[in-house]
Amino acid sequence: MLKVENIGYWYDNKNDFLYKDVNLTFEKGKSYAILGSSGSGKTTFLSLIAGLDKPKEGAILFNDQAINKIGLTNYRKKCVSVVFQAYNLLPYMTAIQNVTTAMDITHSDRKNRKEFGLTSLESVGIDSSLAHKPVTKLSGGQQQRVAIVRAMCCEHDLIVADEPTGNLDEQTSNDIINIFQKIAHEQNKCVIMVTHEREVADACDYVYELKNKQFEQIVTQ
Numbered sequence: 001m002l003k004v005e006n007i008g009y010w011y012d013n014k015n016d017f018l019y020k021d022v023n024l025t026f027e028k029g030k031s032y033a034i035l036g037s038s039g040s041g042k043t044t045f046l047s048l049i050a051g052l053d054k055p056k057e058g059a060i061l062f063n064d065q066a067i068n069k070i071g072l073t074n075y076r077k078k079c080v081s082v083v084f085q086a087y088n089l090l091p092y093m094t095a096i097q098n099v100t101t102a103m104d105i106t107h108s109d110r111k112n113r114k115e116f117g118l119t120s121l122e123s124v125g126i127d128s129s130l131a132h133k134p135v136t137k138l139s140g141g142q143q144q145r146v147a148i149v150r151a152m153c154c155e156h157d158l159i160v161a162d163e164p165t166g167n168l169d170e171q172t173s174n175d176i177i178n179i180f181q182k183i184a185h186e187q188n189k190c191v192i193m194v195t196h197e198r199e200v201a202d203a204c205d206y207v208y209e210l211k212n213k214q215f216e217q218i219v220t221q
């Protein structure tokens, strides 16, 4: 579904590239982790596949069409949802308003958006009373669940997440990891997450480590 072909990226100096000639394929119904040490370029890679920035070399294809051709704004609106470590929810809205607003912005075809949003929030442990609270009144783990449901409800085939468990305790992290695996396996989406935690990566179907400016596949049990 998503292919990166010969991509290369650097910020200021071509000789100081983060990576070059990267070729990877990501499929629907599977989860992927990108591991790597701090500063190796994980978040930068995510911003490329999320259409927030363009590779300096090579191409990114979504269903065999270059995302440049789709148009990055269009691609972000129709194909990919991003879950950020800092949640990036709209603070003056309730949880359910965050979810339905995202469906409005992405022109979701879904009828009964509010009911669907509430059921989806309930499925990750956000009951109706929490769903109607301003998100600033929710805990970090609860806000992360809202951010995931917001991404999930947009009906995009690709969900990318940047350190989605970075701020959370171990139990909450496990819950979040399980939610992402369900989204990949039961909703047939492609989930790609950046993490520096090996336990998070081990739960994914495929793991790549960004090391020495290259993506190396790691075999998981």
Ligand SMILES: Nc1ncnc2c1ncn2[C@@H]1O[C@H](COP(=O)(O)OP(=O)(O)OP(=O)(O)O)[C@@H](O)[C@H]1O
Pocket: 011, 012, 018, 036, 037, 038, 039, 040, 041, 042, 043, 044, 045, 196
């Ligand atoms: N806007 C920018 N301009 C110049 N250099 C940048 C910019 N953003 C990031 N970098 C540099 O690019 C490298 C990769 O950054 P990136 O944030 O992708 O790494 P990361 O693997 O996600 O790190 P972390 O795990 O610490 O979040 C780092 O050396 C960083 O300093």
